[in-house]
Structures are given as C-alpha cells and as structure tokens.
Amino acid sequence: MTLATPTHHSGQGLSLKRQLLLWLLLPQLVLFLVGGALAYRMALKYTEKAIDQSLTQSVRSLARQVKPIGSGLLIDFPRAAQDIIEQDPADRVSYMVSSPPGSFLLGNGQLPAPDADLLAPGREALLYNATVDGKPMRVALLELDYGDTDTPQRLRVQVAKSLAVQQRLTTELIADMLAPLLLLVVALSALVYGGISRGLQPLKRLQAQLGDRHEQALSDLSPIEMTQAPQEVHALAAAVNQLLSAVRRSLGQEKRFLNDAAHQLRTPLAGLISQTELALAEHDPQALHERLAKVLAGARRSAHLVHQLLSLARNEVEVDLEPIDVAALAREVARDWTPRALKAGIDLGFEGADHLTLSGHASLLREALNNLIDNALNYAGAGSEVTIRLQPHDDGVLLEVQDNGPGLSTSDLPHVFERFWRASDVPGGCGLGLAIVAEIAQRHGGQARVLAAQPHGLRVQLWLPISHEAAAVS
Amino acid sequence: MSSLLIIEDDELLRDGLCAQLAQAGHGVTAAADGEAAQVLLGTQRFDGVVLDLGLPKISGMELLRWVRKRLPALPVLILTARDGVDDRVQGLNAGADDYLTKPFDMAELQARLGALLRRAQLPAFGGSLELASGHSERPLRVDAQLPQAWLGDEALELTQREWALLSLLVTHAGRVVSREDVLETWQSEPGEPGALASNALEVYIHRLRRKLVDSGLNIRNVRGLGYMLETHRA
Numbered sequence: 001m002t003l004a005t006p007t008h009h010s011g012q013g014l015s016l017k018r019q020l021l022l023w024l025l026l027p028q029l030v031l032f033l034v035g036g037a038l039a040y041r042m043a044l045k046y047t048e049k050a051i052d053q054s055l056t057q058s059v060r061s062l063a064r065q066v067k068p069i070g071s072g073l074l075i076d077f078p079r080a081a082q083d084i085i086e087q088d089p090a091d092r093v094s095y096m097v098s099s100p101p102g103s104f105l106l107g108n109g110q111l112p113a114p115d116a117d118l119l120a121p122g123r124e125a126l127l128y129n130a131t132v133d134g135k136p137m138r139v140a141l142l143e144l145d146y147g148d149t150d151t152p153q154r155l156r157v158q159v160a161k162s163l164a165v166q167q168r169l170t171t172e173l174i175a176d177m178l179a180p181l182l183l184l185v186v187a188l189s190a191l192v193y194g195g196i197s198r199g200l201q202p203l204k205r206l207q208a209q210l211g212d213r214h215e216q217a218l219s220d221l222s223p224i225e226m227t228q229a230p231q232e233v234h235a236l237a238a239a240v241n242q243l244l245s246a247v248r249r250s251l252g253q254e255k256r257f258l259n260d261a262a263h264q265l266r267t268p269l270a271g272l273i274s275q276t277e278l279a280l281a282e283h284d285p286q287a288l289h290e291r292l293a294k295v296l297a298g299a300r301r302s303a304h305l306v307h308q309l310l311s312l313a314r315n316e317v318e319v320d321l322e323p324i325d326v327a328a329l330a331r332e333v334a335r336d337w338t339p340r341a342l343k344a345g346i347d348l349g350f351e352g353a354d355h356l357t358l359s360g361h362a363s364l365l366r367e368a369l370n371n372l373i374d375n376a377l378n379y380a381g382a383g384s385e386v387t388i389r390l391q392p393h394d395d396g397v398l399l400e401v402q403d404n405g406p407g408l409s410t411s412d413l414p415h416v417f418e419r420f421w422r423a424s425d426v427p428g429g430c431g432l433g434l435a436i437v438a439e440i441a442q443r444h445g446g447q448a449r450v451l452a453a454q455p456h457g458l459r460v461q462l463w464l465p466i467s468h469e470a471a472a473v474s
Numbered sequence: 475m476s477s478l479l480i481i482e483d484d485e486l487l488r489d490g491l492c493a494q495l496a497q498a499g500h501g502v503t504a505a506a507d508g509e510a511a512q513v514l515l516g517t518q519r520f521d522g523v524v525l526d527l528g529l530p531k532i533s534g535m536e537l538l539r540w541v542r543k544r545l546p547a548l549p550v551l552i553l554t555a556r557d558g559v560d561d562r563v564q565g566l567n568a569g570a571d572d573y574l575t576k577p578f579d580m581a582e583l584q585a586r587l588g589a590l591l592r593r594a595q596l597p598a599f600g601g602s603l604e605l606a607s608g609h610s611e612r613p614l615r616v617d618a619q620l621p622q623a624w625l626g627d628e629a630l631e632l633t634q635r636e637w638a639l640l641s642l643l644v645t646h647a648g649r650v651v652s653r654e655d656v657l658e659t660w661q662s663e664p665g666e667p668g669a670l671a672s673n674a675l676e677v678y679i680h681r682l683r684r685k686l687v688d689s690g691l692n693i694r695n696v697r698g699l700g701y702m703l704e705t706h707r708a
Contacts, residue, residue, distance in 0.1 A: 349697025
C-alpha cells in the first residue's frame with residue numbers, strides 16, 4: 001500500500017529557525033558593513049587631517065628658515081632639520097624651495113605646482129594632491145613675498161608626503177577597529193543561533209511526539225506530554241490535545257455506531273438468507289407464500305436501513321444553506337405522502353402559513369419531514385389523524401408533526417433521538433429516523449424535541465432559525 | 475394497455491420490474507444497456523420509458539439526452555441509486571419527467587408511471603382516458619382533444635373552469651392537487667376573467683362532486699393540502 005506522504009518543502013515557507021536566523025543575523029551584517037564603511041571614511045578623514053597638520057607645520061618651519069636679505073635669500077637649513085624632515089626613508093618627505101615660484105632653489109626633488117586658480121598668497125598653507133613620479137602625494141605650499149618695494153619677489157616653499165602613508169594609516173585604523181567588531185558579530189551570531197536552536201527545542205519535541213504516530217496507529221490519539229515547555233508551545237500543545245480528545249470522542253462514537261450499524265445490517269440479511277432457504281425447500285404453496293412475505297418484509301427493512309444509514313452519513317458532510325420556502329416544501333412532502341396515508345387509513349393534513357422562508361437545505365429538510373411523517377404513519381395506526389403544522393416562532397420556524405396515536409410513555413420520551421433506540425417492535429423501523437431528524441435540525445442551527453400530545457399521541461417539534469448565522473450569534 | 479421500455483442493467487431488478495409491470499397490464503420490453511435501448515427506441519413505438527441512470531457503456535444521462543432529442547414527448551421516469559439532490563436535479567434538467575430512488579416501492583413506481591402516462595395522453599396526444607372506481611357501471615371518460623367528458627355514454631355539461639379543474643384532477647388522479655395549482659390553471663385559461671371569490675374553489679369542487687356522483691369517483695379534500703381524485707375507494 002502506498003500512502004502519499006506530505007513533503008516538507010512543497011508550498012511551505014522557510015523553516016522557523018531559518019526565518020529567525022535570517023531576521024536576526026541580516027541586520028547584524030548590515031550594521032557591521034555600514035559601521036565598517038563609516039569607520040573607513042572617518043579613518044580617512046582623520047589621517048588626512050593628521051598628515052595635513054604635519055605638512056603645514058613642516059612647510060612653515062621650512063619657510064621660517066628662509067630669510068630674505070636685501071633682494072637675496074639666506075637659507076639656513078641645518079643638517080638636523082633636514083634629518084627630521086627626511087627621517088623615515090620609507091615615508092620620504094620631499095621639499096622644494098623655489099623663487100620665483102617654480103624655479104628650483106633648494107630641495108630634494110621637483111614638486112609640481114597646484115592648479116593656478118588655487119594659488120592665493122597669504123599666511124595660510126595651501127594643501128593639494130599631486131602626482132610625483134607616478135605616485136600620489138599630498139603637498140603643502142606656502143608663498144611669501146620678500147625683497148624691497150622696487151623689486152618685489154616671491155618665494156614658494158613646498159613640502160610633500162606620499163599618500164601611501166595615509167593608506168597605511170587608514171588600513172591600520174580600520175583593522176584595529178573592525179577586527180574586534182567582526183569578532184563581536186561572530187560571537188553574537190553564534191549566541192543567536194544557539195538561542196534559537198534552544199528556543200525551538202520544544203517545537204521539535206512536539207513534532208517528534210506527533211510524528212512518531214504512524215499511519216498504522218491512527219488510533220493513537222493519546223494526549224501529547226509537554227512539561228517544561230514555554231508558554232506559547234504549551235498553549236499549542238493544549239490546543240492539539242483538546243482537538244485530539246475531541247477526535248478520540250467522536251471516533252469512539254463512530255466506532256460504536258458502526259458496530260451497531262453492522263449488527264443492524266447483518267441481522268436482517270441473515271434473516272433474509274434463512275427465510276429464502278426455507279422458501280426454496282417449501283412445497284406447500286400456502287407456507288411458501290408466507291415465507292416469501294417474510295422475505296419481502298426483511299428486504300424492505302434492509303432497504304430502509306441502508307437508506308437511513310446513508311442519509312446519516314450524508315448528514316456529516318458540510319452543507320450549504322440557502323433561502324427556501326419551508327412551507328411550500330412541507331406541503332409538497334405532505335402531498336407526496338397523502339396516497340400512502342389514505343391507504344393506511346390515516347387522515348394526513350397540513351395546518352399553518354402559506355409561505356415561510358428560512359435558510360436551509362431543501363433535501364435535508366425533506367428527509368427530516370419524510371422521517372417524521374413515516375414515523376407518525378407507522379406508529380399512529382389506522383383511523384388516526386396526523387397533522388403537520390408550521391408556524392413562525394422566536395426568530396425561527398416551528399415545524400411540528402403530531403399524531404393522535406397511542407404515543408410513548410414518559411420514560412421513553414428522552415430516548416427517542418438516540419441512534420438505534422426503538423420504542424416498539426412495529427416492523428420496518430430501524431431506530432434511526434428521529435436521530436436523523438435531530439441531526440438535520442442541528443445542521444440548521446435548530447433543535448428537535450418531542451412531547452406527549454393531549455389526550456394521547458406524539459408531537460415531534462423542530463425549531464429552525466430563520467438564518468443559521470443569527471442562531472450562531474445568540 | 476400501454477407499451478413500456480425498461481432499461482436496467484441489473485438482471486434481478488430488470489426481471490422483477492418486467493414481471494410486475496406486465497402483471498399490472500402493461501406491455502413490457504426490456505433492454506440491459508443503452509445501445510440495445512437505442513436500437514429498440516429506433517424501431518418500436520413506446521408509451522413510456524423507465525430508465526436506470528447507472529448504465530454500462532452509454533450512461534443513463536447520455537441516453538436521456540439522446541431520447542429527448544428524438545422523442546421530446548415520450549414520458550421518461552428515471553431510477554437512480556444515488557439520492558443526492560444534484561443527481562435528481564440533473565436528471566430532471568436533462569428531460570426526465572419523474573424520478574425514483576432505489577430501492578423503491580413497486581406501488582409507488584406504478585402510481586408515478588400511471589400519472590406520467592395519463593399526463594402524456596391528455597393534453598399532448600389527445601386520445602381519451604377512462605377512469606373508473608371499480609364497481610361503477612358508468613366510468614368517467616375524458617377526451618382532451620374535443621374537449622369533452624362523459625359519464626358512461628352521457629356527455630357531461632361542464633363550464634370552462636369546471637373542465638380545467640376536472641382535467642387537472644384526472645391528470646393527477648391518485649395524487650394531491652394544491653389550491654395554487656388549480657388557481658394557476660384557471661388564470662392561464664382564456665375567457666372567464668375577473669376576480670375569484672375566496673371560496674370559489676370549494677364551490678366548483680362541490681359542483682364537480684355532484685356531477686361525478688354516478689361515477690363512483692370521489693374528490694377528496696386533503697386537510698390543508700388540496701384535493702385528490704380517488705381512483706380506489708379506501
């Protein structure tokens with residue numbers, strides 16, 4: 001036997017664990033990346049500032065060493081100062097003194113001039129980027145006027161530092177900042193993962209408890225054991241347990257019903273077989289006729305029972321209710337029964353409204369009425385009167401079938417709606433008719449009850465709400 | 475005597491149906507499947523058909539549509555083992571005149587078939603119909619074509635409304651006719667317009683009863699439900 005097992009991936013979203021991880025870790029990653037980018041920009045800004053400051057200082061110091069004498073220049077550039085400027089061989093500082101600007105006077109390399117529009121004489125050093133020998137450099141430039149008023153002259157002092165330094169500084173800063181942050185992110189992720197796994201453990205246990213119940217053991221409807229589970233899972237487990245116990249109860253009912261039904265079905269069939277066998281062996285025409293009459297009665301009983309059982313089974317299926325004229329329906333059903341009632345010597349009649357609309361299911365209501373009238377005709381006896389009554393009552397409709405037959409004893413009345421309960425041995429009954437009626441009433445959100453009629457007889461009443469929704473609310 | 479075609483694949487039921495309907499005085503022909511039925515319907519004339527919906531090869535529903543195309547007026551009663559509303563509605567929509575759910579009472583089948591055959595005889599085909607209560611010397615005979623009704627050999631004097639009421643009762647003999655049905659029929663009749671008094675129907679029923687008194691036929695008043703022409707005295 002192959003059973004279709006539901007696959008875990010079709011039509012399902014991400015697992016809870018994955019979703020939690022995604023939503024917890026993704027923001028962390030974004031935070032880390034944005035933080036990194038911001039740190040990088042800040043490092044860049046501060047290293048530039050530091051370099052600019054040191055270049056400005058250098059260019060000022062260098063400019064101070066250049067002293068104009070008359071129209072000439074005295075450059076007092078001691079070795080020690082040179083050493084300071086050129087201290088780091090890997091991070092060489094280039095400098096150049098030129099006068100007029102551009103014509104080399106002193107220095108350790110040619111440095112390019114800035115764009116002309118940046119040039120502005122003054123006390124402030126000008127800072128700009130330039131490329132020297134194919135390498136990016138940061139340059140500080142200071143221009144000074146000297147000489148007398150007749151021969152004004154201009155002196156330019158430039159100091160440059162490779163930008164590689166800035167790169168290196170930035171990289172170091174970033175590494176120092178981001179490495180611990182990265183470690184933190186990894187540690188946090190591990191914690192989150194562990195936390196989620198731990199948090200989802202109760203769900204896993206729940207799944208294991210339910211999943212272990214195989215198809216073969218569908219009857220295993222024992223409640224789930226959930227101790228030490230968090231509140232939410234506890235509530236879920238409690239709800240599942242409630243459902244399980246409801247299913248267990250209803251399965252138990254069905255099982256009992258099936259057992260009863262099997263008994264009820266087998267008995268008339270066994271009777272049929274034995275009566276037919278006897279009939280086949282019978283030679284006397286009169287006796288044969290009697291046997292055959294019994295066969296007919298048995299067959300009719302089985303047919304009736306099958307009809308009732310199927311009707312009960314159909315009742316279990318969800319039905320759609322729609323507006324129907326229950327008065328017209330009741331009269332139509334009653335008219336169908338009239339010939340049979342007359343044949344049985346019973347006066348069947350109808351009293352009540354011409355039209356009454358309620359939200360119902362026509363064939364179920366027809367079935368209920370058929371059962372009520374059938375019962376009344378079977379038990380009331382020849383010469384009696386059976387009346388179908390229909391009247392508005394309490395936001396609903398009261399449908400009643402009354403007979404003036406012998407009725408039932410008070411002790412029997414509470415049992416009439418039980419399945420397979422029978423009041424008498426009148427042939428043809430199977431004890432399901434009124435159970436079906438009660439179920440149909442419930443299906444419509446109404447109810448069925450039975451009363452003793454005065455002076456004798458039985459009244460079965462169905463109260464059906466005008467609309468099912470209204471009944472559900474009240 | 476009317477000739478009937480029984481289309482039913484279950485041998486036990488087919489055999490039982492044929493025997494009982496033959497006993498009731500009908501000429502009976504049987505077919506076990508749709509194809510055989512099509513051959514028979516193509517070559518013989520039938521007054522009515524009893525059709526099982528659950529047939530092998532050609533389904534009953536298919537055969538019903540086929541019949542309706544060729545023989546629109548042929549009365550068809552369908553038998554079905556499924557008693558869901560949908561089946562019933564589908565069958566009636568496909569052109570069945572009536573239906574019965576298996577298992578059914580043979581008396582019920584005969585009553586319904588009888589009503590179908592009478593209905594077919596009355597307005598559509600002309601032909602006359604005879605109703606008697608068994609021990610009467612003067613049966614009621616109704617000819618829709620003329621239209622005229624007789625008690626024995628004596629023609630009945632009937633007004634237009636009396637005639638409409640009588641033919642409705644006769645068509646549905648043995649079944650209950652509601653007040654609404656009668657009023658509806660009267661309204662669709664040409665002539666005799668005007669409002670009806672609330673007790674008009676009772677008055678007409680009373681008059682008809684008097685005219686039918688010799689036939690032994692009885693128009694029974696069914697409490698709250700309508701009137702029924704009784705063919706058999708209880």
